[in-house]
Amino acid sequence: MRDFDTIAAIATPPGESGVAMIKISGNDAKAIVSEIFKLKNNDVFLNIRPWKMHYGHIVEYDSGEIIDEVVVSYFKAPKSYTAEDVVEITSHGGYTSSRRILDQVLLRGARPAGPGEFTKRAFLNGRIDLAQAEAVIDIINSKTDQSMKTAMAQSQGRLSKEITNIRERLLNMLAFIEVTVDFPEDDLESATAEKVKCDAEEILHKIETLLKTSGEGKIIRDGLRTVIAGKPNVGKSSLLNTLLMETRAIVTDVPGTTRDVIEEYLNLDGIPVILVDTAGIRDTEDIVERIGVDISKQKLSEADLVLFMLDRSRPIDKEDIEILNRLEYARYIVLLNKTDLDDRLEYDHPVLADAIQVSATNGYGITELKRRIKEMFFAGTVKAGEYSVSNDRHKEALIRASESLKDALVALEENMQLDVVSIDLSASWSYLGEITGDTLQEDLIDKIFSDFCVGK
Known part of the structure; x- marks a missing residue:
């Protein structure tokens, strides 16, 4: 019977806001609210028609003290979100008002709703199936x-x-x-x-x-986990800042500045991307930096995509090759950074066959990078609104x-x-x-x- 008694919860996030909403669902929803809701026109809430908004005040049941000025909506079963009688109380935002209103609803016989319980009732009552829920x-x-x-x-x-x-x-x-x-x-x-x-x-x-x-669907749902990797001071943090269009990571000329992993969400032409800036991978005696390097190596194994950065002003060396060897079974894009510098080197290496020339400071090559990602994971086009797994x-x-x-x-x-x-x-x-x-x-x-x- 617990699945079908009357439940209530605050449906808006806690904190300061314009409005807050308290939602009640179950056979007794209307009766419970009628005991604490006084309409401005002195009508009786039990007699009001459904699917309309009604203005008035929520009061304490025992004292009659006004708690807040509210708008109340009543949705009669089965034409409601849960397919049960539903009452929604819209009050002023803020923790105190919404909490006091919920307390009065619970004192009149409702119980606190569990996580997802309103949607679960919609499923149990046959309004939606589990995939829709x-x-x-x-x-x-x-x-x-x-x-x-x-x-x-x-x-x-x-x-x-x-x-x-x-x-x-x-x-x-x-x-x-x-x-x-x-x-x-x-x-x-x-x-x-x-x-x-x-x-x-x-x-x-x-x-x-x-x-x-399922591959495209999971990326659209959970995000494309993209790790920016490379040895120290190749421009990984600068690329993160450029893609985010804000200064999120500290950038200096000192190798090893980034010690920890930085994760941020990015909307890349409709693709949700979890962008991960990692510590430069190299051998180091610094204990803190070494911990960061170990975490970077772990993030490489978890990535959907690796952006492997090389410094165009320095030759490819042993450290670059060691990182590249770690990407043998990964999907990656090679980025030749610092193409804006006058002292960039011209060199040939098999890994550079499909490399993208970029400048993390002025944004050169970012459009091509976005195109390459969409081509790699979405055949060039991100299709919205189509069902997918x-x-x-x-x-x-x-x-x-x-x-x-x-x-x-x-x-x-x-x-x-x-x-x-x-x-x-x-x-x-x-x-x-x-x-x-x-x-x-x-x-x-x-x-x-x-x-x-x-x-x-």
């Missing part, structure tokens, strides 16, 4: 317009619709097999096997097409569904009994259901919503 947190966490549009596409059910269509086809295949197995005298097994094989191949192609979007949980479920379909096709090739094939098809259907929440265990559903913020 997860898109809500992606909308909140989105760092660029592109990531926002992609999350919105998922929240509107575009991925869910595709998954549902695939599951319906699998279900029809299972029903077809069941009829064939139940009526062996009709001698339909050979024809059924051929049709099942054709359908399974089509579905497998659809799933693998979805999986191909951006969630690791969804990707894992698709991979397992794909593997089960492949097992079914192997069984068909080996002329195994159709009821054996149906086991693999059922497994694929079940794995896909984990994406929308139809076949996911309750404890895993609770874990997913526990990552949401309170009040959403």
